[in-house]
Amino acid sequence: MKKKENKMENIKIKCEICPRECLLKEGQAGFCRVRRNIKGEIKSEVYGYTTGLCIDPIEKKPLYHFYPGSEVLSFGTFGCNMGCIFCQNHHMSKHDQDYSLTYKAKPEYIVETAKKYKCKSVAFTYNDPVVYIEYAVDTAKLCQREGIKTVAVTAGYINPKPREKLFENMDAVNIDLKGFTENFYKRNCYAKIGPVLDTIKYAVRETNCEVEITTLLIDGENTDTEILKREYEWIITNVGEEIPLHLSGFHPDYRMKNKEKTRYETLIRAYRAGKEIGLKNVYTGNIVDTETSATYCPNCGEKMIERKGKEIEIINMKEGKCNKCGSTIYGSFK
Secondary structure, eight states: OOOOOOGGGGOOEEOOSSTTOOEEOTTOBOTTSSEEEETTEEEETTTTEESOEEEEEGGGTTOSSBSTTOEEEEEOOSOOSOOOTTOTTHHHHSSOOOGGGOEEOOHHHHHHHHHHTTOSEEEEOSSOGGGGHHHHHHHHHHHHHTTOEEEEEEOOOOOHHHHHHHHTTOSEEEEEOOOSSHHHHHHHHSSOSHHHHHHHHHHHHHSOOEEEEEEEEOTTTSOOHHHHHHHHHHHHHHTOTTSOEEEEEOOOOTTOTTSOOOOHHHHHHHHHHHHHHTOSSEEEESSOOTTTTOEEOTTTOOEEEEEETTEEEEOSEETTEETTTOOBOSSBOO
């Protein structure tokens, strides 16, 4: 007997969340693996499922100018709309969802957990909240009603309309600027740099989010000093010299295990180049260095926050102002 044709199977629906704009047949998932065409509608299959909740210091996101020393309840799901071959959370972002490894966690449960453990904020992290935007936004709205701050950690690969929806419900965001050439994004992330730069500009210029940027430095891939200087100049010109930039060290993982971890000298050289060019709040990450992890007054240079590994000490600062010269520093502080 001839199988009856299902016309729905032949209709493709465009997922408009990110610049990939995947065209999906009935039952097909997009590049991210978790947004699927279900009966003619794009739905996130990970709504209400988390791979776990964890209480972190806010500095781990990394956010150095958003209530330093506070605790954040972090959670994520499965999937990612980026294709980074160096992904350091690939066990969650790069594999098909396995619900045996998840916990059911409605937005209400996440908010109650944050309140129970007196977390200052909730972070949508580990994998990119772009792919579970509905879950993130619903949770964020509840958080804000209860006086809990909200944080997104994202690669910024998102289309303009959903970007508005995500960012209007966030108090802080850390955006990964993974490199500063189109070739790097194409070769290592299967993506384009343009939408990311647009997201950074949008977040700083058009929202109330406290914005920080992270670049994971990989020796021989995105560490050329002249290219880094172009990145720094772009930041200063487009979003301002005070936007914090984290230069983090890479460790071999996923499909880039053949690379050595980032050399200490590479991070220090990149840090100093950022300072010389005029960045006021540049930091190194994934190494212990009190000089390059400290926050200094953008006006007089006085040390305001000292960081020794997980230990944070606020010195010479009150409510975001330098005790020495009275200048206000970018960010949100107690």
